[in-house]
Amino acid sequence: MAVRSCLSQWAARPLNMPRIKLFLAMSQLRSVLHTLEIELGIEDLSKAELDVLSAVLQISNGNNSYEFAASQVLEHPLVNHLGRSTIYRSITALEERGFVTVSKRGYNAEYHVNLSAS
Numbered sequence: 001m002a003v004r005s006c007l008s009q010w011a012a013r014p015l016n017m018p019r020i021k022l023f024l025a026m027s028q029l030r031s032v033l034h035t036l037e038i039e040l041g042i043e044d045l046s047k048a049e050l051d052v053l054s055a056v057l058q059i060s061n062g063n064n065s066y067e068f069a070a071s072q073v074l075e076h077p078l079v080n081h082l083g084r085s086t087i088y089r090s091i092t093a094l095e096e097r098g099f100v101t102v103s104k105r106g107y108n109a110e111y112h113v114n115l116s117a118s
Contacts, residue, residue, distance in 0.1 A: 045093075051078050052090035053099060056113060066113040067103065 017025070037043040037050075045053065055076035060066040070091060073079060079087055091111070094100045104110040 045097075046090070048079075048082055048086050049090045049093050051082065052087055053094055055079050056091075056094070056100065056111070060113045066115070068111055068113070070109045070111070 034043070037045075042050065042053070052073060055073050055078040056068055058078070059068045059072045059076060070088065073087055073091065074084060082090075091100065095102060095111070098114055100111045101114055102109065103112050
């Protein structure tokens, strides 16, 4: 709940604040995010893996099935700065950690999100 209250506190503020306040807000959000990553046991994931995991969760939650295709991840804005091979390596790393499972291998690979992973 502390995370939600902190996020809603900053979401309600206008973005025309002085730059120093924006940087302070960013630093507080990063602290909250870091704490949340520790609580979820994902603090050791690379930035690419965290970005892919976030994209996967947004995609799969959007369809309410917790399923996603690799092709959907490749098109997600959170990972557009990553190379194709980095995205696939990150999906494989998430699979090895148990965050995703493969439901269909091959060219049009499909996956399922496993939220019980630790």
